[in-house]
Every structure is written in C-alpha cells, then in structure tokens.
Amino acid sequence: MNMDRIEKQVLLRAPRAKVWRALADSQAFGQWFGVKLKGQFAPGARIPGQVLHKGYEQCLFEITIERMEPERLLSWRWHPHAIDPKIDYSAEPTTLVVFELKEVAEGTLLTVVESGFEDIPMARRGEAYRGNEQGWAIQMGAIEKYVGQADETTGAAS
C-alpha cells in the first residue's frame, strides 16, 4: 500500500482551455473547490482563502502556487486538511498537489496527484481523520449546491 500519495484521473468532456480556466483562475477554482480566495494564481504566489462552509470559517486556508504551465500543468503546496484553528500548521511539511491536463478525443484527461503524506506527522493525520469523519460529507453537499448555481452563471461566458 502506498501511504505517500493519492492519484486521481478524470475524463472531463470539456475543452482543455475551459478546464484550465477552472483550475488556474482563482475565482473559478474557488467556486468548485468551496473556498473564497484572495489574489490571482501565479508561480510562487501565496494565496490565502476563506473556507465558505459554516463552522469552518475560522480555518486558515492557504496554498502556495509552484508551477503554472498554461493548459498543461498546475501545482501547489498546502497543509492537507488543516481544519483546527487552534493548531499552527505552518511549521509542518506540506503536501504537493499537481494537476496535469492532457487533450484527448473526448475532451480533457485530468490527473491529480497529491504527494508527501509520509512527511506529515502521524498525529496530524489523526487530526485529518477526525476532521474528515465529522465534516466533509456535509461540506461537500453545500459545495455541490454552490457550484450548481455558479456553473449556470459562468457557463454563458465560455
């Protein structure tokens, strides 16, 4: 079993340019990810954000953009699921999230890899576990509604 990385692949029936916008435009990204971000994505940029879900507003959310290769690759670092506002996660190692886009006949093949979990303190994983158990399902339900509305309004622009 691999305890260091999570890898996902999804086929999106949308052109690569549109998928790239949903990933690389911080406002669009925030809409499906469920966070209000300050600032635009650029390599090296530290983007703070506000988690939108009720009960999680106090959580510090920040991603640090690493690489941006238009319509091909976006990567950032963050503290995975840093949900306890009383804990200062800043001294801990981060995980690296990499999105890769590939044009295929049906649309865009997106690969997401989050790696570096083996450097995260074990106790911290316990925290992540607890947070996930209690809140994520509810949070995702809220995001689904929010994105459903946002999709209608942004759909016309693309």
Added chain:
Amino acid sequence: MSAKRMRPRAQRPKSTRRQLEKTASIFAALGDENRLRLVARLSADGPLSIARLTEGGSVTRQAVTKHLQVLANVGLACNSRLGRESVWELEPEPFDAARHCLDSISAQWDAALDRLKAFVEP
C-alpha cells in the same frame, strides 16, 4: 431493521469516540523515530528476531524490546517464541486505520473532482 430510528445521534458519537481514541493511540505509538524504523524494518523483512532487529543499529537490545512492547500495546506488533528467540511481526489491522485517514482524503478528491466535472462540462 424496520422503522427508521429517530435517535441515531445517541449511538454514533460513542462508537466514533472509541474509534478515535484507538486511532490516536496508534498514531502516538508511531510518533517516534525508533519505532517507525522498527515498523519499516518489520514491514520489509519481518518476522524478525530481536537479535536481527538490533544488529547494525545504535539502539540497544533492551531499548528495541521496549519499543516493540509499545507497538504491541496498541496492537501494531506481536511476538511469538521460536526456540529461545522472540520473533516479532506486524499486525496488519491497525495499519488499516492509518490507511483509512488517507482514504478519506482520497474520497475528498473524488468529491472535489466530481464538482469540477459538473463545473466544466456542458
């Protein structure tokens, strides 16, 4: 089970709490460099005797035994006697709990990508 139970909340926190306490003790046992090294070693080459686990390292036989005992207390490792030697191996089940943490993060990604799909597809 026929009718819908009206008080699921009264049952769930209890089992969740017990599970969390168990998970926390596992992480605490793993939160030590020497013990993590023993786990890695047993994972790759186990079962191993104390003598094998001690050789080449700077940690004494006594200390290794103590660390193994900590792992055993939370059910991460177990030992059996093979002649005069005590042989140690990992218990797979508690590692499933750690795996579960990663699985939840994995599930979050699945959900997030579903949102993305709904966001970009016509």
